[in-house]
Each structure stands twice: as C-alpha cells, then as structure tokens.
Amino acid sequence: MSRVIVVTSGKGGVGKTTTSASFSAGLALRGFKTVVIDFDVGLRNLDLIMGCERRVVYDLVNVINGEANLQQTLIKDKHCPMLSILPASQTRDKDALTEEGVEKVIKDLIEMGFEYIVCDSPAGIERGAVMALTFADEAIVVTNPEVSSVRDSDRIIGILQAKSKRAKEGGEPVKEHLLITRYSAKRAADGEMLSYSDVADLLRVPLLGVIPESETVLQASNQGMPVIHAEENDAALAYQDCISRFLGETKPLQFVDYEKPSLLKRLFGG
Amino acid sequence: MNKPNTAPLDIKFAKIKAVTFSLRPAPLQESIDALKKRLGPTPGVYSAEPAVLDFSAWTEAELIEHGIGLGTYANLLKAAGVHLVEVRGHSALLETQAEELGLRYESGDTETVEPAPQATQPHPTVPEFDSARRTMVIDQPVRSGQKIYAQGADLVIMGQVSAGAEVIADGNVHVYGVLRGRALAGAAGDTQARIVSTCFEAELVAVAGYYLTFEGGFPEENRSKPTLIHLDHGSEPAVLRLKAINIR
Numbered sequence: 001m002s003r004v005i006v007v008t009s010g011k012g013g014v015g016k017t018t019t020s021a022s023f024s025a026g027l028a029l030r031g032f033k034t035v036v037i038d039f040d041v042g043l044r045n046l047d048l049i050m051g052c053e054r055r056v057v058y059d060l061v062n063v064i065n066g067e068a069n070l071q072q073t074l075i076k077d078k079h080c081p082m083l084s085i086l087p088a089s090q091t092r093d094k095d096a097l098t099e100e101g102v103e104k105v106i107k108d109l110i111e112m113g114f115e116y117i118v119c120d121s122p123a124g125i126e127r128g129a130v131m132a133l134t135f136a137d138e139a140i141v142v143t144n145p146e147v148s149s150v151r152d153s154d155r156i157i158g159i160l161q162a163k164s165k166r167a168k169e170g171g172e173p174v175k176e177h178l179l180i181t182r183y184s185a186k187r188a189a190d191g192e193m194l195s196y197s198d199v200a201d202l203l204r205v206p207l208l209g210v211i212p213e214s215e216t217v218l219q220a221s222n223q224g225m226p227v228i229h230a231e232e233n234d235a236a237l238a239y240q241d242c243i244s245r246f247l248g249e250t251k252p253l254q255f256v257d258y259e260k261p262s263l264l265k266r267l268f269g270g
Numbered sequence: 271m272n273k274p275n276t277a278p279l280d281i282k283f284a285k286i287k288a289v290t291f292s293l294r295p296a297p298l299q300e301s302i303d304a305l306k307k308r309l310g311p312t313p314g315v316y317s318a319e320p321a322v323l324d325f326s327a328w329t330e331a332e333l334i335e336h337g338i339g340l341g342t343y344a345n346l347l348k349a350a351g352v353h354l355v356e357v358r359g360h361s362a363l364l365e366t367q368a369e370e371l372g373l374r375y376e377s378g379d380t381e382t383v384e385p386a387p388q389a390t391q392p393h394p395t396v397p398e399f400d401s402a403r404r405t406m407v408i409d410q411p412v413r414s415g416q417k418i419y420a421q422g423a424d425l426v427i428m429g430q431v432s433a434g435a436e437v438i439a440d441g442n443v444h445v446y447g448v449l450r451g452r453a454l455a456g457a458a459g460d461t462q463a464r465i466v467s468t469c470f471e472a473e474l475v476a477v478a479g480y481y482l483t484f485e486g487g488f489p490e491e492n493r494s495k496p497t498l499i500h501l502d503h504g505s506e507p508a509v510l511r512l513k514a515i516n517i518r
Contacts, residue, residue, distance in 0.1 A: 125415075151414050151432075151433055151434055154413045154414035154415075154432045154433070154434070154435075155413060155414040155415040155434065157413050158412075158413030158416045158435075159415075161410065161413070204411055204429075204430060
C-alpha cells in the first residue's frame with residue numbers, strides 16, 4: 001500500500017524542505033521504497049538539501065508535459081539506495097502544475113512500487129501548495145513555535161480539509177500530524193517562545209514530534225545532506241523518533257524540557 | 271473513465287441565495303427608515319450579498335398611495351454594499367420602475383425556505399425577523415481563513431474557532447470550544463440573537479451589526495470562560511454586552 005504524504009506549513013522558512021529531506025531519508029533508511037517530490041516549481045531547493053543539484057537533468061514539469069519519463073527524471077539518493085528524488089523545475093512557474101498531470105505522476109510512482117511518496121509543498125496557499133496537498137493521504141504540518149506560523153498552519157489545515165481529493169470525495173479525511181521545528185526548550189521555558197504544548201493546543205492536531213533548533217541543520221543543508229544522517233545530533237535523533245512514531249511506535253518526546261543549570265555548572269561551565 | 275471535458279464553455283443554471291427584504295405597506299419614509307435601520311449601523315453586514323426587494327404584500331393602490339421610490343431603496347442598498355438583483359410584486363407600475371433601473375422584475379411572491387414545522391408555532395416574543403428556522407452544526411474545528419455562514423439559521427460549532435476564522439449566523443451562534451476568531455450573530459438584523467462560547471477569546475463579536483473588539487484585552491470574568499454575548503436594549507443606543515455564564 002502506497003501512502004502519499006504532504007509536508008506543508010503555509011508559512012515559508014519554517015523547515016518544510018529540511019523536514020521533507022530528513023523524513024523521506026528516514027523512511028528509506030527503514031527499508032521503505034520512498035520518493036520525495038519538490039513541488040516548489042520556480043524556487044527549486046530540495047535538490048540542494050539532498051545534494052543532488054548537479055545530477056538534475058529533467059524535472060517534474062518535464063514529466064507532466066510528457067517531455068521525459070519518470071525513469072529518466074528520478075534521481076537516486078547518494079546516501080540511501082531506497083530513496084529517489086523528483087526535482088522541481090527552476091525555469092517554470094506553478095501554473096505548469098495541472099491537477100491531471102500531478103495525479104498521473106503520483107499514480108505512475110505508485111505503480112513503480114514506491115511505498116511512500118513525500119510531497120514537499122511550497123510556502124503559501126496558492127496553486128503550488130494546493131497541488132502538493134491534493135492527493136495526500138497524510139499531512140505533516142510543519143510549525144515553528146511562534147504565532148504567525150501557528151496561524152498559517154491553521155489556515156493550511158483548513159485548506160487541506162477543503163481542497164484535498166479525500167475531502168472533496170468525502171472519503172476518510174487526510175491524517176494530520178503536527179511537527180514543531182526550530183524549538184528551543186530554554187526559550188519556551190523563559191516565555192520567549194510558545195511551548196510545544198501551546199502549539200498543539202492551538203492547532204488541535206496530534207503531535208508527531210518536536211525538532212530542536214540546531215546549528216547542525218544549517219551545516220547539513222549547506223553540505224547537501226539531510227540532517228537525519230548527522231551523528232549524535234539532537235535534531236537527527238528527533239527526526240528518527242518522528243519516523244518511529246509515524247510508523248506506529250511509541251517514543252517519548254526528547255529535547256523539550258529545560259533544566260536550569262546548577263550554580264556550580266554556571267560558575268565553572270558545563 | 272469519462273472523457274475530460276475540454277469545451278471552452280459550459281452552460282448551467284445556477285440558483286443563488288439572496289437576502290430578501292420584504293416590505294409591508296407603509297408610507298415611503300417609514301419603509302426607508304426601517305430598511306436603513308435593518309442595514310445596521312456598520313456597513314458590511316450584508317455587503318456583497320445579492321438581494322431581492324419584495325413588494326408582494328402591496329396592492330397597486332397602496333403602491334400609488336405611498337409612492338414606490340424604488341430608486342431610493344436601490345441607492346440605500348448600494349451604499350450598504352448590497353447588490354440588488356430583483357424586485358418582486360404584483361404591480362405594472364413597479365415593473366416599469368424596476369425596468370428603468372435595469373433590475374429584474376418577478377411577478378409574485380418570494381420563494382423562501384419553508385420554516386421547520388415546530389418553528390411555525392407562534393413564539394411568545396416573536397422577533398420582527400423570522401430567523402432561527404434551522405440549525406447548522408459544524409463538527410470540525412473552524413480554521414483560520416474559513417468562513418461559515420448559517421443563512422436564516424442558528425449555527426453550532428462543536429470545536430474551536432481559530433483566530434482568523436469567521437462564524438456567522440442569521441440566528442444565534444454557539445461555540446462549544448475555544449472561540450478565538452470572529453463570531454457574528456443576527457447577521458440579517460435580528461437584534462435578539464446571541465452568541466455563546468464555552469471558552470471566550472474572540473477577536474470580534476457582533477450582534478445585528480453592533481460589534482466589539484478586544485484590543486485592550488478581555489474582561490477578567492470572561493477571558494477563557496463561558497460567556498454570553500447579547501445586545502442590551504436597555505440603553506440608547508443599544509450596547510453589546512458580555513456576560514459570564516455558569517455552565518456547570
């Protein structure tokens with residue numbers, strides 16, 4: 001059974017592409033045949049994060065227009081053999097995405113035996129974002145612990161419930177997961193940031209995980225490596241936990257509690 | 271599989287919902303004043319709504335006696351942002367005036383939604399406006415950017431109303447959850463309409479066009495608490511009041 005997962009947020013810069021990269025890599029590492037599609041036509045980024053930008057020959061729009069087939073277009077990930085990348089076009093815009101075209105691409109990917117199809121949504125609520133979520137079975141709503149991101153996530157969940165194929169056909173609704181990224185337990189404890197429980201409470205969507213803010217995320221992105229591959233890193237571990245929870249395991253939340261350093265620690269350094 | 275339809279044009283008949291302003295025989299100025307009052311102190315309650323002016327309660331003689339003044343009504347509605355699309359009645363005179371103004375004229379009574387049987391029982395305090403005929407129930411949270419309008423009905427939301435969402439009813443609005451967005455009751459002018467929320471944190475509440483915002487924060491006894499919002503007619507002009515309610 002194939003599952004189509006959209007990674008969406010409404011707001012830009014909250015970590016959709018980072019999450020798409022790590023989440024698809026995580027699923028592939030667990031042995032699932034996975035493909036990640038960049039829907040951000042015109043602002044292609046996923047290829048950079050995945051480190052395959054020099055191997056892009058054809059793209060999603062070429063496939064939709066019938067100028068290339070999927071076998072030619074899919075790029076094998078260099079870290080995990082079970083993962084393929086379907087890049088976006090940089091020279092076109094979102095109008096190049098048609099519902100029929102996207103539906104055919106997803107259907108063909110399912111026929112090729114991909115178990116998970118991860119759709120990396122562009123920011124916004126316009127065509128690109130709607131196309132990315134239309135065929136979703138599940139949605140990962142990426143949210144930063146701040147009010148504007150929460151509101152935009154709320155908006156995109158509404159759109160998901162109105163415009164997805166499942167919603168339109170009146171089937172079982174799209175399964176929603178909340179993923180809070182760039183979380184700082186200390187700043188939440190100091191009241192500078194919404195706490196993860198506040199965000200979950202505002203959005204009323206089951207919490208899949210909390211990814212701590214980490215410098216490694218940026219470093220990994222710059223090196224073209226999904227952060228989930230980073231060793232002994234909090235963000236990587238948190239993404240691993242999310243994969244486990246997504247696959248039905250129970251894992252306690254990590255990196256969400258802040259303990260004040262003791263006086264000795266403060267005096268002599270941790 | 272059906273062949274995809276590629277024709278550049280399809281023609282279908284669409285039914286649109288319109289607000290109907292039914293006027294009873296009265297002198298022109300009285301009717302104008304009544305309509306003015308109904309449109310509310312804040313323009314926007316009916317704005318962008320298509321509307322029908324219904325004179326079917328008038329005889330030709332009454333129309334002549336009181337004067338029709340269709341142009342005056344049309345201007346009044348236009349100023350409130352309402353799109354007058356049709357005039358109804360039983361008068362050739364009315365038809366001529368409507369035609370002059372480029373409005374559609376329909377002879378006969380307005381077709382309105384049949385009230386539910388229990389609602390036809392005379393109510394002890396019959397509001398001038400027959401609202402609350404049915405109840406629309408929403409079982410999902412209402413998300414930011416979503417707008418729910420219960421036309422001619424009460425609205426019940428079983429869940430939260432997020433900031434940036436709008437819940438509107440011609441009757442009452444009940445929110446069994448956190449109300450963080452906007453709630454507008456009596457949108458068609460029913461000043462008896464109320465809003466109830468089990469957890470009040472609204473951006474804006476309005477009844478029959480009277481509204482309140484909360485830039486300075488919520489009153490202590492209402493913040494995140496069960497609250498009733500109603501229009502207090504005891505003072506002039508009427509004031510929208512928040513009232514803490516005990517639901518335990």
